[in-house]
Amino acid sequence: MARIVMKFGGTSVADLDRIRNVAARVKHQVDQGDQVAVVVSAMAGATNQLVAWCQALSPLHDAREYDAVVATGEQVTVGLLAIALQTLGVDARSWLGWQVPLRTDGAHGTARIQSIEGDALIASLEAGQVPVVAGFQGIGPDGRVTTLGRGGSDTSAVALAAAVHADQCDIYTDVDGVYTTDPRIVPRARKLAKISYEEMLELASVGAKVLQTRSVELAMKQRVRVAVLSSFEAPEDRSGTLLVDEEEIVEKEVVAGIAYARDEAKVTVKHVPDRPGVAAAVFGPLADAHVNVDMIVQNVSDDGTTDMTFTVTGSDLPRAIASLEQSRAAIGYARLITDTDVAKISVVGTGMRSHAGVANTMFRTLADKGINIEVISTSEIKVSVLIKQDYTELAVRALHTAYGLDAA
Amino acid sequence: MARIVMKFGGTSVADLDRIRNVAARVKHQVDQGDQVAVVVSAMAGATNQLVAWCQALSPLHDAREYDAVVATGEQVTVGLLAIALQTLGVDARSWLGWQVPLRTDGAHGTARIQSIEGDALIASLEAGQVPVVAGFQGIGPDGRVTTLGRGGSDTSAVALAAAVHADQCDIYTDVDGVYTTDPRIVPRARKLAKISYEEMLELASVGAKVLQTRSVELAMKQRVRVAVLSSFEAPEDRSGTLLVDEEEIVEKEVVAGIAYARDEAKVTVKHVPDRPGVAAAVFGPLADAHVNVDMIVQNVSDDGTTDMTFTVTGSDLPRAIASLEQSRAAIGYARLITDTDVAKISVVGTGMRSHAGVANTMFRTLADKGINIEVISTSEIKVSVLIKQDYTELAVRALHTAYGLDAA
Numbered sequence: 001m002a003r004i005v006m007k008f009g010g011t012s013v014a015d016l017d018r019i020r021n022v023a024a025r026v027k028h029q030v031d032q033g034d035q036v037a038v039v040v041s042a043m044a045g046a047t048n049q050l051v052a053w054c055q056a057l058s059p060l061h062d063a064r065e066y067d068a069v070v071a072t073g074e075q076v077t078v079g080l081l082a083i084a085l086q087t088l089g090v091d092a093r094s095w096l097g098w099q100v101p102l103r104t105d106g107a108h109g110t111a112r113i114q115s116i117e118g119d120a121l122i123a124s125l126e127a128g129q130v131p132v133v134a135g136f137q138g139i140g141p142d143g144r145v146t147t148l149g150r151g152g153s154d155t156s157a158v159a160l161a162a163a164v165h166a167d168q169c170d171i172y173t174d175v176d177g178v179y180t181t182d183p184r185i186v187p188r189a190r191k192l193a194k195i196s197y198e199e200m201l202e203l204a205s206v207g208a209k210v211l212q213t214r215s216v217e218l219a220m221k222q223r224v225r226v227a228v229l230s231s232f233e234a235p236e237d238r239s240g241t242l243l244v245d246e247e248e249i250v251e252k253e254v255v256a257g258i259a260y261a262r263d264e265a266k267v268t269v270k271h272v273p274d275r276p277g278v279a280a281a282v283f284g285p286l287a288d289a290h291v292n293v294d295m296i297v298q299n300v301s302d303d304g305t306t307d308m309t310f311t312v313t314g315s316d317l318p319r320a321i322a323s324l325e326q327s328r329a330a331i332g333y334a335r336l337i338t339d340t341d342v343a344k345i346s347v348v349g350t351g352m353r354s355h356a357g358v359a360n361t362m363f364r365t366l367a368d369k370g371i372n373i374e375v376i377s378t379s380e381i382k383v384s385v386l387i388k389q390d391y392t393e394l395a396v397r398a399l400h401t402a403y404g405l406d407a408a
Numbered sequence: 409m410a411r412i413v414m415k416f417g418g419t420s421v422a423d424l425d426r427i428r429n430v431a432a433r434v435k436h437q438v439d440q441g442d443q444v445a446v447v448v449s450a451m452a453g454a455t456n457q458l459v460a461w462c463q464a465l466s467p468l469h470d471a472r473e474y475d476a477v478v479a480t481g482e483q484v485t486v487g488l489l490a491i492a493l494q495t496l497g498v499d500a501r502s503w504l505g506w507q508v509p510l511r512t513d514g515a516h517g518t519a520r521i522q523s524i525e526g527d528a529l530i531a532s533l534e535a536g537q538v539p540v541v542a543g544f545q546g547i548g549p550d551g552r553v554t555t556l557g558r559g560g561s562d563t564s565a566v567a568l569a570a571a572v573h574a575d576q577c578d579i580y581t582d583v584d585g586v587y588t589t590d591p592r593i594v595p596r597a598r599k600l601a602k603i604s605y606e607e608m609l610e611l612a613s614v615g616a617k618v619l620q621t622r623s624v625e626l627a628m629k630q631r632v633r634v635a636v637l638s639s640f641e642a643p644e645d646r647s648g649t650l651l652v653d654e655e656e657i658v659e660k661e662v663v664a665g666i667a668y669a670r671d672e673a674k675v676t677v678k679h680v681p682d683r684p685g686v687a688a689a690v691f692g693p694l695a696d697a698h699v700n701v702d703m704i705v706q707n708v709s710d711d712g713t714t715d716m717t718f719t720v721t722g723s724d725l726p727r728a729i730a731s732l733e734q735s736r737a738a739i740g741y742a743r744l745i746t747d748t749d750v751a752k753i754s755v756v757g758t759g760m761r762s763h764a765g766v767a768n769t770m771f772r773t774l775a776d777k778g779i780n781i782e783v784i785s786t787s788e789i790k791v792s793v794l795i796k797q798d799y800t801e802l803a804v805r806a807l808h809t810a811y812g813l814d815a816a
Contacts, residue, residue: 016464053488056424058495065494068502069487072480079477080461086473087466094476098506099551143507 002167003035003125007135007157010044011174012231013077016084021231023084025172026130028235030090035125037164038092039135039157040081042073063108067137067147071097074134074153082132092130095121097137097145102156104138104146111138111146113155113218118163125164133160151212158215162222169219169226170240171211176230177241178203178210180405181258185393188406191239192256196246199256202348202382211243219243246350254351254358255403258396261344262389264294265317266374269324271305271334281331282308282324289323291316295344295377295386305334309375311386314340342374343392346384347399359383365402371395410575411443411533415543415565418452419582420639421485424492429639431492433580434538436643438498443533445572446500447543447565448489450481471516475545475555479505482542482561490540500538503529505545505553510564512546512554519546519554521563521626526571533572541568559620566623570630577627577634578648579619584638585649586611586618588813589666593801596814599647600664604654607664610756610790619651627651654758662759662766663811666804669752670797672702673725674782677732679713679742689739690716690732697731699724703752703785703794713742717783719794722748750782751800754792755807767791773810779803 006026013019022040029036041047050070054061078094085092100121104111124131135153140146148155154171161169176191178200183189195203197220204213210228219226229240246252272278279298286293296310312320317338324336352358362383366373371394375386387395400406414434421427430448437444449455458478462469486502493500508529512519532539543561548554556563562579569577586608587597603611605628612621618636627634637648654660680686687706694701704718720728725746732744760766770791774781779802783794795803808814 016461019465050484053424053484054491057427057488057491061491062494062501065487065490065502067487068490068504069484072483075480075483076458076461076477079473079475080465082473082476083462083465083469086470093470094473096476096553145504 001033001035003164004029005037005039005157005161005164005166005169007039007153007169007171008041008231009153009171009173010041010047012172013040013042013081014044016080019077019080019084022081022172023088023090025231025235026085027088027090030130035128037121037125037131037133037160037166038081039133039153039160040074040077041135041153043077046073046076064142064144067108067145070147071134071137071145074136078132078134085130085132090130091128092132093124095131095133097134098139100133102138102159104140104148106140106142106146108140108144108146110149111140113138113148113159116159116163118160118165121160121164148214151214154212154215155218158218158222158224158226161224162218167225169224170229171215171226172229172231173210174230174232175210175228176233177228177239179257181396181400182260185260185396186400186406189400190405190407192241193239194242194244194249195256196249196350197243198246198381199348199350200243202346202379203257203259216243249350252351253349253405254355255347255349255405256351257348258399258403258405259346259348260392260396262392263314264311264340264342264344264386265314265320266309266311266339266342266386267317267320267324268337268339269308269331269333270337271301272308273332274300274304274306278306278331279308281327285323285327286320289319291320291323295375295384297375297377311342311344311375341389342386343389344384344386345392345395345399346382347403348382350381352381352383361402362399365398366395369394369398409441409443411572412437413445413447413565413569413572413574413577415447415561415577415579416449416639417561417579417581418449418455420580421448421450421489422452424488427485427488427492430489430580431496431498433639433643434493435496435498438538443536445529445533445539445541445568445574446489447541447561447568448482448485449543449561451485454481454484472550472552475516475553478555479542479545479553482544486540486542493538493540498538499536500540501532503539503541505542506547508541510546510567512548512556514548514550514554516548516552516554518557519548521546521556521567524567524571526568526573529568529572556622559622562620562623563626566626566630566632566634569632570626575633577632578637579623579634580637580639581618582638582640583618583636584641585636585647587665589804589808590668593668593804594808594814597808598813598815600649601647602650602652602657603664604657604758605651606654606789607756607758608651610754610787611665611667624651660759661757661813662763663755663757663813664759665756666807666811666813667754667756668800668804670800671722672719672748672750672752672794673722673728674717674719674747674750674794675725675728675732676745676747677716677739677741678745679709680716681740682708682712682714686714686739687716689735693731693735694728697727699728699731703783703792705783705785719750719752719783749797750794751797751803752792752794753800753803753807754790755811756790758789760789760791769810770807773806774803777802777806
């Protein structure tokens with residue numbers, strides 16, 4: 001007997017038939033003799049509708065009211081799924097964020113989980129009941145409903161798994177696992193049976209879109225075993241991808257996967273005075289404007305000024321430009337150049353730590369295909385380059401082959 | 409300066425434009441210098457969709473889960489209306505049932521209000537804020553969301569008005585007041601400027617559909633002044649109908665209005681043994697099956713048996729039949745006759761108490777039109793008759809004229 005948290009995303013509960021399917025899958029798990037808790041997202045499309053209403057009334061709406069409105073999406077699915085489970089003879093009940101309670105900080109709209117009181121849920125599990133918990137939502141210090149931001153349901157599930165001391169957290173999505181790269185681009189991409197938290201974190205943050213970054217961070221911190229599974233395969237088919245400690249992966253590949261992100265923008269600040277503190281003058285205001293800056297390169301030119309180049313996500317670009325234009329006098333730059341016709345390609349793998357030449361293989365492979373590298377950044381287990389967007393597929397395919405990732 | 413609770417129904421908040429209109433109307437009231445709290449229903453159609461989902465998953469769904477699902481309708485509108493008010497510069501915040509808290513009993517789906525803690529709302533009102541409260545919902549003794557049943561938002565508003573010691577509770581609907589009868593049947597129907605709680609109660613319960621019976625009962629018990637107003641007239645137009653104590657109505661009419669209900673069914677239990685306890689044998693099981701029995705007539709025939717005739721609503725008829733068939737042996741009747749081709753016509757007025765001949769005028773008027781009366785029942789301020797449904801409009805018009813209610 002194991003204690004398992006099962007999490008289902010919006011496409012898995014998009015309509016009543018799919019909710020019935022999810023109920024059958026949960027029952028299948030219960031019938032194995034497991035203790036099961038379920039976390040669900042809103043029906044696909046529901047959240048978008050609710051967000052659109054708030055936006056239409058006021059682009060700068062009160063985040064506390066936004067949360068009250070948007071949290072209803074998950075409230076509907078937990079009730080419906082509990083009913084569907086009961087019709088199959090499974091003892092189930094819904095739990096809203098404030099009922100658990102799942103306590104968050106007061107950052108409405110993008111709240112972070114602070115604590116989960118697991119006692120009531122554990123008692124429910126031990127009594128043989130299936131708690132069906134609303135993902136994405138909690139209760140803030142002000143006693144009002146909070147939401148965790150987009151993708152927060154994965155984070156809810158992992159946090160809940162930690163709070164009830166679950167043996168595993170199964171994340172059911174519309175893909176059947178984590179691949180060495182996007183199978184739509186590389187048909188010979190392989191599904192990874194296991195991946196380390198660190199690798200998944202890098203893959204998630206560069207666009208693999210399978211799991212939300214925050215949920216992987218939390219799983220790593222709390223040592224929660226997470227499985228990514230397809231909600232459209234038969235319940236017996238558990239051939240997804242398991243997130244585990246690096247030590248659990250015996251046969252490490254040098255490179256675990258190739259990721260890409262097209263929603264990138266390159267910003268170059270031209271002719272910045274080359275003096276101490278200028279980087280802070282550029283990036284301080286961007287941080288204040290909640291712009292996430294990714295790759296950063298600084299070139300020294302010979303006239304006592306320098307060019308700074310960095311990347312942001314496309315959706316952050318307008319805020320980045322506004323912030324930089326406001327602080328133009330303080331920084332003292334000549335002009336701004338922006339380019340959204342770029343893509344970021346990353347190779348990720350914990351094996352890099354012990355294998356030299358991984359970056360060099362990347363540069364040589366891209367050069368062989370005539371692809372120009374605009375920006376380079378590296379971390380302990382990742383090498384990323386920025387290239388022209390047109391070359392995205394070509395680059396991903398070439399690298400996938402170069403690192404020996406193609407399926408036989 | 410007055411303290412006012414404004415309540416808006418589902419058609420008044422059916423889309424974003426109407427929500428903006430409601431916000432403008434609330435602002436108009438706030439600009440008068442009043443302290444204003446608002447109670448809203450779900451967007452028209454939203455509740456039906458949510459109910460349909462629960463029904464589709466299981467006709468016999470868990471009422472606690474149903475409540476969690478259905479209560480989201482009001483949660484969406486309070487958040488949206490608070491945002492709309494804020495964009496007009498009105499300080500507003502949403503309150504869910506469990507946040508107030510509005511405590512109910514544990515009868516999920518048809519819960520009754522037990523207490524409302526008004527302190528937080530009063531503090532909010534006195535600080536110049538507009539509380540926007542979700543109607544129709546509360547929190548039960550089990551800490552879970554409850555709903556008050558259809559039309560419960562009116563009841564929420566009246567209860568809230570009592571809890572915050574409001575001077576008045578304004579119920580905004582898609583009609584502009586209470587009429588002497590349905591204006592679609594009698595174009596010369598008149599709007600009543602004032603009506604007593606008792607009269608409104610009788611009119612509400614026989615089908616005038618302006619206010620839900622429970623809300624009128626509560627207003628009468630708590631002595632809350634209630635105004636019925638149109639949400640589609642200009643905010644300055646306050647020419648609705650005021651519910652007041654009978655003593656406040658100086659010029660009492662003998663008859664205040666004529667009501668009708670077509671959703672009636674007549675049930676006759678033939679040849680019941682005429683012995684003590686037989687009425688209990690018939691109506692006990694019906695009460696256990698939650699069938700509301702209305703008009704009751706018993707005829708004694710000469711063979712030691714009797715016929716019992718009574719009415720129920722059309723929606724209760726299947727349950728009534730099932731209940732009677734189950735207890736056939738215990739009652740010992742010969743057969744059941746049911747008839748849904750009937751309508752109940754009622755004349756209502758507190759003036760009846762002091763005026764003889766009101767019932768006789770009714771019988772004579774209907775006889776003059778050749779309308780046969782099948783069942784008669786009377787109360788202190790009401791006379792009701794059951795007739796063939798085809799004659800509904802003819803009867804209502806003739807009675808409206810006979811009691812001198814036609815507009816000049």
